[in-house]
Amino acid sequence: MKRLVEIFLRRLGSLLATLVVMSFIIFLLVEIMPGDVAQMILGQSATEESVAALREARGLNDPLLERYGRWISGVVVGDLGESVYMKGVSINSILWRKVGHSVILAMTAFIIFVPLSIFFGVLAGVKEKKPIDSIISFFGLATMALPEFVSGVILITVFAVQLKWFPIVSVLPIGESIWQNLNIVILPALSITLVMFGYISRMQRSSMISVMNSDYIRAATLKGMPRKYVIFRHALKNAMLPTITIIGMNMGWLFGGLVVVETLFGFPGMGSLLMTGIKTRDVPLIEACVLLITIIYSVSTMITDIMYSYLNPRIRFQGGQK
């Protein structure tokens, strides 16, 4: 237990360091993007003087570090600034609602694809080189090869246009919350599942195969343990380790990087918000979104590491008696 706490604290430290570095890089990147915020606000017809005046007023002429300091100190106390495009609207009031939507989408997708791909991955691994393995592997490869905008269109055609089970676009009617419209989540979530399924089930399959070929599985079988018991008690825990890493590495993408899926379905999540921000060169909005995605990435990596060391006693009790 002490060891777990130590791992947690050490990971937390490196998480903070990552965030500081990343926030600076994000700030720098947006800074060197072409275009001028003041020009953007005032429009093409603005005079040079008015642009210069606005730059001065917004502090855009201050040195880089000073502006970074201003931004980051705001972020730390929870003030993400104001949107430039939607003049004067605070980012907090738009962002968190969209983040909430994204989280619901991600969780739905997670609940569908994780058990599904692990189950079929294990099945394929246990039945290696049998017909069922070939079918699962083929399906996995096929969905992996299809980009989400293609599989998404197929899903829309089948389930929305033909069967009319779900709405074609996932737009929220004005004034209604997502809880009243949960059916808009299903199709995007399925689309994500198709992307992740091939990836994770193949990973699970190969780690299952290597574990099933290991000496300790042979030893367990030759102790007379029934095959099902060997698979579930001896193999699964070890075979899950690489899969958990892969899932964890994709959590960041799942929560913040669904730009394509969200745009395709018109889903009101963080991905489409980020897209709008980039299109309108809304610098504070872009910075806020990207920073949030970075935080999600780092935190999910940390959780993965902790899960990993919990499942793997060799890390949990490193040292021990040797």
Added chain:
Amino acid sequence: MNDNILEIENLHVRFSTFDGLFSAVNNVSFNLGYNESIGIIGESGCGKSTLAFTIMRYLASNAQVEGAIRFKDKNLLENSEKEMESVRGNRIAMVFQNPYSSLNPSLTIGFQLDEVGMHHQKLNKAKARKATIEALEMMNLGDPKGIVRRYPHQVSGGIQQRICIAMALLCKPDLMILDEPTTALDVTTEAVILDSIAELRDRLSMSMIYISHDIGVINKVSENIVVMYSGEIVESGPKQQIFENPVHPYTRALINCMPRGGVVKEKTKLNTIPGYVKKRGTDEGGCPFADRCDKKNDTCISEYGIKKIEGTHFAACNRAYAEDIPDKLKVRLTPKKRKNDPDFDIEHNLLKLEDVHKVYGTRRKVYAVNGIDFAVKPHSILGIVGESGCGKSTTGHMVSGLFPPSKGRVIFEDTDISIAWNKRNKETLKNIQLIFQNPGRSLNPSHTVEKIIGRTMQKLANINDKNERRKKIIDILRKVDLGKEYLEKKPPQLSGGEQQRVAIARSLSISPNLIVCDEPTSALDVSVQASVLNLLNDLQVDTHVAYLFISHDLNVINYLSDYIMVMYAGKIVEYGKRDEVMENWHHPYTEALLSAVPEVDPTKQKEIIELEGMLPDPTKKVKGCPFAGRCHKQVGEICEKEYPPMVRLSEDHYYFCHIKP
């Protein structure tokens, strides 16, 4: 009721692969009586393990099995998978070669033992745990209640293997199959485990099949020996007879190629078996050993078949040594004559280590080598021997410069070289070469043999002309008995023995003064080991290079070394000329180590000094004698409190102990 617990009749196991069908076990028949122990011996690739797994019915899906395996009069090959489950681990239990990988890393030891009882005997959790503790106690494991809560990686290799044996014992099986259970362990640990196996047989009266490549080990645990070669039984019978009167040329070669007590380089050249074990197709008849046999003739195919020699002694060949029966083991090859070297200067030291220490890690310190002084004379072989973790490899690495010592000086030909290799000058780099334990992993798999050897020459000996280099490479390859055709081959295409020859050729190609050999033969089969040892010896006679020869195998060290240094826990415990250490040892650890080496000759029996406990914790500094905790001759408190003084018996024989000679 039958007398035999296990009867194997005309067993064939074939594997269908892309290259066609090949036979792994061919026409094997033998019987195992109640309470009998059979040792199966042979080199790797001879089908010993396949035979064991066939008995357990655990084979890959491309295997085809024919014949009958009758266990208590029931043919196991006709059993359903469900019936097999109730046999495995319950009536027939198996112990594997590598205990570490045979235990599930993510489950506690207790869990892995309990489940056996819970499944086979339908015990509840508490009763299963009780049985577990009893089994662990039977294997003489102290603190079994603590062990059950641990994970496999938290205990040492010897304890892991004892846990595996305890696991096999849980249901009091009728038959136990042990597949090289001690090969991965230290010789002292091996001795303890072999002893407890023998004791268990007496107590539980179970039958046993013991698989090993080491006759000495088989000798300790079995009465009868089965010799397998290329999937066939070539000889079987009581161990005494097999040893004193080996009839098949393979058995004889196997016995003769092992360096063992009393065999030394000046008197004997080790017997080797040319060639290697070939995969056999299913249609090939005749003696499988014919292509490697020096007594081969036309009758090898026509008259092949198991014949009775006398009593229960059977062999597949009784023609080869028909003429020289009384003298079967006496044929000794005479080694190369050792010339007296005019340059030999006994006063001068080639390599000298002065109070060398090595501490690994900064926060969690591991004291690997704790102050050793010794010297290597030019043109001599110093053998360093000790259990794993005694610091012998670390010492070799410091000499070769893989890392510098933490404290102390390494002096090579009067220059201080206690620095890492990248700071050493070219001359020193050229003069100290290395041969590693695992040639397959230490040679670059994508380079040709020519490139491997040539690169060393180019970098360290400045031979830049391509043709000149090639000529020299061919020359050096001839010295290690490899032909010109090897120039273009890559390491994966070579067998283990050939790879090690290339590694030796590489290190010799630039005529160094010292070669650090780090366990160069321990990954090889015994017949290959013999040829590599012969080669190292011949090359040393020719080139007068000195070896720092590191090995855990006392027989190998005894065969090759001029001087022997015994190490324990990062300290020297005894040093001296070979014969002085081997015959007139003074340190209790040397004594224990020597007693633990399994005796090959079944007519000789010796008392084993069992070392209990473990090496001292390397993360703590030891004040007294590091061996005190396990010593059978401890003299008193002084052992724990004070580091023993050096006792000098002669010019170059000394040891560190409180016991006076």
